[in-house]
Amino acid sequence: MTATEQTEARPRGTRLPRRARRNQLLGAAQEVFVAQGYHAAAMDDIADRAGVSKPVLYQHFPGKLELYLALLDQHCEALVQAVRQALASTTDNKQRIAATMDAYFSFVEHEGGAFRLVFESDLTNEPSVRERVDQVSLDCAKLVSPLIAEDTDLPEEQSMLLAVSLCGLAQVTARHWLSAGDSIPRDVAKNLTAALAWRGIAGFPMQH
Known part of the structure; x- marks a missing residue:
């Protein structure tokens, strides 16, 4: 199941264990970075793809570069x-x-x-x-x-x-x-x- 399919199957705001949430965010970020490249990708896009709010994304990764490096x-x-x-x-x-x-x-x-x-x-x-x-x-x-x-x-x-x-x-x-x-x-x-x-x-x- 892709990150997008996981997101569609899970209502926004559902709490996940930290490791599972991190993996979900990485999966969503990969889809966005591969499709758009680093410079065109936005944290808003990644949060939307993961089905989370941007503050949740920033709880796990301080910024776009840190997410990319991970x-x-x-x-x-x-x-x-x-x-x-x-x-x-x-x-x-x-x-x-x-x-x-x-x-x-x-x-x-x-x-x-x-x-x-x-x-x-x-x-x-x-x-x-x-x-x-x-x-x-x-x-x-x-x-x-x-x-x-x-x-x-x-x-x-x-x-x-x-x-x-x-x-x-x-x-x-x-x-x-x-x-x-x-x-x-x-x-x-x-x-x-x-x-x-x-x-x-x-x-x-x-x-x-």
Whole structure:
């Protein structure tokens, strides 16, 4: 059930436990931010979408930026966790790359447009937002880098550079795939991207 459906099913003013109310507000804010962007979104719009008064919204979030950052933190952590789980799902590095690609495609497809907050934010001139956007890419690359080092015996700095490249390939390709209207089935798109990445990494033989 979406935040909008939850709101329609619950009369305005119904009291919720604090955590449930916070999650409801975050869901409503995500819909508004994704649809309108940060600058065009208003706290009034978010309160209306959540079916609460603006004072209730301010009880949980001091302002629009704090609300946006809370959403950003939530979805950055979701992506990092998805990549971590993908890498832990197998001990075969070829399959790890495929699973990592799938994690990015899944994030882009299934997070209610949240990837736009992470990768297409209209607020990247705000240092606190830029820091988070940069950090999530770095965190994902840090998870991948040791496996590249293990598979290629490249030095740490070079392995990290390749990891950043691989994660960048994953997110840019997944976003393009979605914007193209799913004309290529997701599994086909993911497998094509994984094959390109694996053939690239496999081109770095073990150094002895």
